[in-house]
Amino acid sequence: MQEDHFETMAIRLQTERSQYKEHSVPLYLTSSYKFDDAEEMRALFANEKEGNVYSRYANPNTTELIDKMAALEGAETGWVTATGMAAIFTTFAAFLKSGDHVLSSRSVFGSTHQLLNNIFPKWGISYTYADLDQQEQWINGIQANTKMIFVETPSNPGIDIIDLEWLAQLAKKNNLLLVVDNCFATPYLQQPIRLGADLSIHSATKFIDGQGRALGGVILGAQKLILEIEAFARHSGPAMSPFNAWLLSKSLETLAVRMDRHCENALTVAGFLEAHPKIKKVMYPFLPSHPQYEIAKKQMKQGGGIVTLVVDGGVEAAGRFMDKLKMFSISANLGDTRSIATHPATSTHSKLTEAERLQVGIEQGTIRLSIGLEHINDILKDIEQALS
Numbered sequence: 268m269q270e271d272h273f274e275t276m277a278i279r280l281q282t283e284r285s286q287y288k289e290h291s292v293p294l295y296l297t298s299s300y301k302f303d304d305a306e307e308m309r310a311l312f313a314n315e316k317e318g319n320v321y322s323r324y325a326n327p328n329t330t331e332l333i334d335k336m337a338a339l340e341g342a343e344t345g346w347v348t349a350t351g352m353a354a355i356f357t358t359f360a361a362f363l364k365s366g367d368h369v370l371s372s373r374s375v376f377g378s379t380h381q382l383l384n385n386i387f388p389k390w391g392i393s394y395t396y397a398d399l400d401q402q403e404q405w406i407n408g409i410q411a412n413t414k415m416i417f418v419e420t421p422s423n424p425g426i427d428i429i430d431l432e433w434l435a436q437l438a439k440k441n442n443l444l445l446v447v448d449n450c451f452a453t454p455y456l457q458q459p460i461r462l463g464a465d466l467s468i469h470s471a472t473k474f475i476d477g478q479g480r481a482l483g484g485v486i487l488g489a490q491k492l493i494l495e496i497e498a499f500a501r502h503s504g505p506a507m508s509p510f511n512a513w514l515l516s517k518s519l520e521t522l523a524v525r526m527d528r529h530c531e532n533a534l535t536v537a538g539f540l541e542a543h544p545k546i547k548k549v550m551y552p553f554l555p556s557h558p559q560y561e562i563a564k565k566q567m568k569q570g571g572g573i574v575t576l577v578v579d580g581g582v583e584a585a586g587r588f589m590d591k592l593k594m595f596s597i598s599a600n601l602g603d604t605r606s607i608a609t610h611p612a613t614s615t616h617s618k619l620t621e622a623e624r625l626q627v628g629i630e631q632g633t634i635r636l637s638i639g640l641e642h643i644n645d646i647l648k649d650i651e652q653a654l655s
């Protein structure tokens with residue numbers, strides 16, 4: 268199966284069927300599993316035999332989701348968690364100890380920022396931020412106690428991009444773990460492990476579910492790293508529910524066709540906005556005007572479903588635009604069939620100071636659009652009337 272195309276693996280890689288020969292994989296709602304005899308129980312606990320023990324560890328539904336995600340990203344294996352943040356927390360907790368330092372992209376998801384700024388320092392773990400478009404900040408940011416490089420590319424909501432192959436070489440040279448939050452791209456558009464990253468993390472809540480129904484997190488990488496993740500996660504308990512794993516595995520079957528349409532719609536919206544006189548700036552990876560367009564073309568299959576724009580007139584103009592939208596939802600989420608508008612300065616990034624926001628490219632007039640799967644003409648019509 269490894270040799271099959273992405274679309275085929277996303278549909279056909281699945282667990283064995285039960286005696287009922289169901290065509291669609293069933294949901295295994297059971298907290299624990301039985302053993303044939305005392306010897307089987309001993310062997311499973313001693314890791315001498317593979318099998319299900321307890322759903323905090325594994326379940327046929329979570330195993331299927333892990334196997335599919337790993338195959339789709341070219342990773343050896345993986346682990347799944349209840350949320351994207353649980354995946355990020357688990358990764359930090361599994362590999363970092365008191366006295367260690369993380370070099371992170373400055374523009375990270377709001378809760379990741381909170382972990383680095385306010386939670387891990389309590390346990391003696393420090394951090395430095397570097398900008399995605401400033402290579403020397405990454406080179407100079409490495410300290411004697413640095414253990415991990417953590418990066419989000421494309422960034423949220425600034426849509427900045429870093430060359431992952433270059434960063435992987437820097438990490439390797441300095442013996443650091445390179446961890447990539449690949450949420451915006453999904454395995455369909457970008458495969459960090461193939462570019463040299465050690466671990467790739469997803470909030471499956473976004474495009475992987477794609478329909479705004481379920482939370483989930485995924486960590487992918489080499490077996491020896493995932494064993495360390497497992498050692499922490501089995502005992503700390505951030506497990507994904509079988510129901511969410513079942514749902515997310517089904518969602519993967521349509522990921523490629525959904526992402527193709529998200530990207531096609533988003534590129535059209537980005538081009539439309541760029542030509543509009545009321546728009547100060549548009550950020551989209553596959554617009555030739557994007558400062559890292561060449562890198563985006565090299566490491567991403569398409570530009571993704573998120574378009575960030577800046578309107579003239581600051582927070583008032585941004586609010587007016589959002590209130591005039593008729594079809595777009597105003598929501599903090601992204602990666603949904605429904606198009607969504609967010610004002611980062613007053614929502615997802617409201618905990619940052621104005622100076623911190625400007626450092627990551629968020630102005631008062633910045634709006635993040637998650638372009639959905641409605642008809643492109645209806646999406647454009649809504650944006651056009653809101654701008655008029």
Ligand SMILES: *Cc1c(COP(=O)(O)O)cnc(C)c1O
Pocket residue numbers: 350351352353376419423448450451470471472473482483484
């Ligand atoms: C949403 C998001 C997360 C957190 O995921 P949850 O599933 O909400 O916990 C992490 N990183 C990025 C880039 C995200 O967009």
